[in-house]
Amino acid sequence: MPDENHSEAKPNGRIRLLDRPAPEGYLREWQDRLRDKPDDEVRDTVALLVFRVAKEWLALRVGSVAEITADAPVHRVPHRTNEVLRGIVNVRGELQLAFSLRAMLGLREGSAPQASARVYPRMIMIASEGQRFVTRVDEVMGVSHFETALMEDAPVTVSKALATFTRGLYSWHDNKVAVLDDELIFHSLLNQHL
Numbered sequence: 001m002p003d004e005n006h007s008e009a010k011p012n013g014r015i016r017l018l019d020r021p022a023p024e025g026y027l028r029e030w031q032d033r034l035r036d037k038p039d040d041e042v043r044d045t046v047a048l049l050v051f052r053v054a055k056e057w058l059a060l061r062v063g064s065v066a067e068i069t070a071d072a073p074v075h076r077v078p079h080r081t082n083e084v085l086r087g088i089v090n091v092r093g094e095l096q097l098a099f100s101l102r103a104m105l106g107l108r109e110g111s112a113p114q115a116s117a118r119v120y121p122r123m124i125m126i127a128s129e130g131q132r133f134v135t136r137v138d139e140v141m142g143v144s145h146f147e148t149a150l151m152e153d154a155p156v157t158v159s160k161a162l163a164t165f166t167r168g169l170y171s172w173h174d175n176k177v178a179v180l181d182d183e184l185i186f187h188s189l190l191n192q193h194l
Helices: 026-035 101-105 160-164 182-190
Strands: 045-053 056-061 065-070 085-091 094-099 122-128 131-137 139-147 166-172 175-180
Touching: 045 101, 045 122, 045 131, 045 175, 056 101, 085 122, 094 101, 101 131, 101 160, 101 182, 122 139, 122 182, 131 182, 139 166, 160 166
Parallel strands: 056 175, 094 131
Antiparallel strands: 045 056, 045 139, 065 122, 085 094, 122 131, 166 175
C-alpha cells in the first residue's frame, strides 16, 4: 500500500503532486501580471566619475578613467610644454603625459575649499585605445549614476572652451555637473603635436 505522504510517480516520470489544479484565480492573476507593464521601468543610466577643477564640478564616463592616484609633481619637457600639455608625471614607475584640464577648458583659478583629509588634489589618468594622459584635479567625489534622459544641454552662459568639451549637464547635490566629452578631449590632446 503506497504511503500517503509520498506522491506516486506516473509512467511518464511526472509526479502527481504537480498535476493538481491551480488555485482559483491563480492563472488569471499571473496572466494579468505578465501582460501589464511593470510600475518601475528600467531606466538607462550612465556611470560617471564626478570631480572638481577650480570651482567647476565635472564628470567623465567611468569607462574612460584608467586610474585615480595621489597628486604627483609634473616635470616639464623642453620645447614640448605649453598651457595644455604640461609635461610628464611618474605614475607607479611609468612616465605618462600630463595635461591641464583647467587650461583646456579655460577655467580660471578659483578659491578652493580648505584642504582637509577629504578634500585634496588627485591625479586622474584617462585612457583610450592605448593612449594615456594624466591631469590634476582639485577634488574627486567618486562614481555616481545618472539617468541619461535627465541630461540637460549646456547653457550659452558657459564659457566657450568648457561648452566645446561638454556633452551636457546634470543636477547633483545642488550643483550642476558638466559631463565632459572624453573622445573630444583625446582628439584635442593627440593634436597637440605630440
